[in-house]
Amino acid sequence: MGNFSKFHIPHISQPIQTGSKTDCFNHWRTFFLLKFLSCTSDGLCEQAHRQNHITLQTIEEKRTHAQKSVIETHEDLREVELLLRVIVEYNNEISGECRLRLQDVLQQVASRTLDIVRLSGHSAHRLMHQLARLRRHLPWSSVLTQALLLFFFTFCMLLPVCCHRLVYSYFFLRSTYLDGISEDALQESLQRGQHALRFWQSSSMNFLDVASSPELLVTVVTAQRHDGRDFHYLLQVMHQLSVVLGTCGERRCAEVLLCDVASNPQDNGDARLLEGNFRVIRRRDRSPEHVNIFEQEKRDYTFCLRHAFNSVRPRNLVVLEDDALPLQNFFQVVQDLLSRRFAAHTLYVKLYHPERLQRYWNPEPYRILEWVGLGVVGTTLVLLTLSYWNPCSFSFTPSALHLLLLTVYVMAAAELLGRHYLLELRRVSPQLYAVSPATECCTPAMLFPGNASLRVARYLDDAFCTKGNAKDKVLYNIVRSIPGEQAHSVEPNLISHIGAFSSIRPNPARPKLL
Structure with a gap:
């Protein structure tokens, strides 16, 4: 068996900060490094080290994946806990001192895992709460909500689909x-x-x-x-x-x-x-x-x-x-x-x-006047149409702000179309x-x-x-x-x-x- 007395293995006794995933995995890496040094003279420990190294790579992959999505953190960390339990099974033949130290680390990692899982649930709850607040602040009856959806539908969906083959449109897919x-x-x-x-x-x-x-x-x-x-x-x-x-x-x-x-x-x-x-x-x-x-x-x-x-x-x-x-x-x-x-x-x-x-976006000055005039005329036609036919229940009115918003919308649509x-x-x-x-x-x-x-x-x-x-x-x-x-x-x-x-x-x- 190797001599453990010449290596100082720090004890993880510091309080756990809720939500600190990085500290948890830093302790794992520290533990595996020290175990490698302590088992150099023992063939059984060397075999356990190789197996633990493979397991550490798996844990690192799961940690990276867990950071991508807060919602998926719960399942990934449970897999981490199961993998750590496998480590114990592979180290049954390790000396008692080595096994005790490994189990001590496992207990602390399990404790940190539960804290992270609780934080994950709390974050998901906070996200749903923020979405609910946003929905309350931006109901469909809000003109801002209607304008945002109108702009998104027109410039991100309708015009790109209709104009991607028009040579002189901004949406023309030139490379294709x-x-x-x-x-x-x-x-x-x-x-x-x-x-x-x-x-x-x-x-x-x-x-x-x-x-x-x-x-x-x-x-x-x-x-x-x-x-x-x-x-x-x-x-x-x-x-x-x-x-x-x-x-x-x-x-x-x-x-x-x-x-x-x-x-x-x-x-x-x-x-x-x-x-x-x-x-x-x-x-x-x-x-x-x-x-x-x-x-x-x-x-x-x-x-x-x-x-x-x-x-x-x-x-x-x-x-x-x-x-x-x-x-x-x-x-x-x-x-x-x-x-x-x-x-x-x-x-x-x-x-x-x-x-x-x-x-329209051209050095010729008269085109700017034509562009603004088109925006005003287009806005007038839109408001007249909505007064007789409004299937989406838009709330636009002839107020100054709404007129400005619709004028910009018509001008942008005309320029991007071509x-x-x-x-x-x-x-x-x-x-x-x-x-x-x-x-x-x-x-x-x-x-x-x-x-x-x-x-x-x-x-x-x-x-x-x-x-x-x-x-x-x-x-x-x-x-x-x-x-x-x-x-x-x-x-x-x-x-x-x-x-x-x-x-x-x-x-x-x-x-x-x-």
Whole structure:
């Protein structure tokens, strides 16, 4: 037997603090460590130590699990007590002194276990009491309770379920659906391009005769593309134009010109295919001076503006880039815009703004006013609805606090859903299309009332474009810096921007919608 006299084994005689699980298990670890030292010379004690070490690991696992939930503590600690009793059975052959010390520790652990169990029951009772108090303080008749549940149901359940596939919603699951939706859009555009190619290869439609001084002239600017040639963006746009030109009755909605600014006409096969159907303007006086791609784009644009206007002297001019696909009601909305008072005093009207930039939470100040107005109108409709139909017994009233609460609710719902989808409701009628101050980004579709196109060309001649200061930003800054000039945007968009592959910027192998 080992000599126990040279080891001091502390006696656990301190009072037990109710609820101290850590002290209980610290005593267990201390006991097992001392027993290991005392039994090094005794083979039987060594065997008991190995068994106790295994049991200690089990106890540690149960202790960790017990800390996770107060309610489960009672059952776990009972298992701990049973495991400790097993230790005694394995140590029956240990010397009397070792066995007595083990039983002393077991008795104290059992006492602490009962204290912890009593504390667990007390904690569970306190938890139920707190829940009962919360329920008394927040009954369903409380407006605060109703508002919390309404917000939770709307923003944590309803909108995530309904909007997780909407590309321009905050709830869109980008990592899950973006690749698939982008690929579907590419395949749809490819099929549309192949269909347009077959159409123009066999078509005998003739738009070569362009009337002088038409009410509206549409000029399509095109250049050679190095990427995405199989999509035939230009052929798609011209095919769609041929369709929508006949939506204005017996007379053609507008005259159409094609402006090819390719450095080598042979490089733009789509434009050459359309020569037998449309009148084509080509730039043959390209300067040998080497400039950056953004400045060259601006110079090509001003060339098309001047030559299109000087060719037929239209009353109004629309310029489309070769990846701007006009929608079905394109000309009806343009005619309505030209009939409005603002058209006589504007430099240009943007007919497209990227959907991802159409949110309320945006630097454009007018959208904040629109957002607040939507919240007020939405709150009014909610209160009117509740006055006639209130199945959930909501207690909202026209008080200032309730109005503010519901206004915030409607505004948050509109922003998280996506302003783009609310704008789509305006397509019901051309009169519902909204006109607002011009935005900075993008010029795939522009309306120039009167002879404004000549003024724009003159302004652009005085600017030099670089990366970060392309022609769209130059035009935006011109309007802001020249007194008396105004520019506007129309929403929702009148065209669909189908150009996944850019003609002036590097392109990925498979472009994404976002």
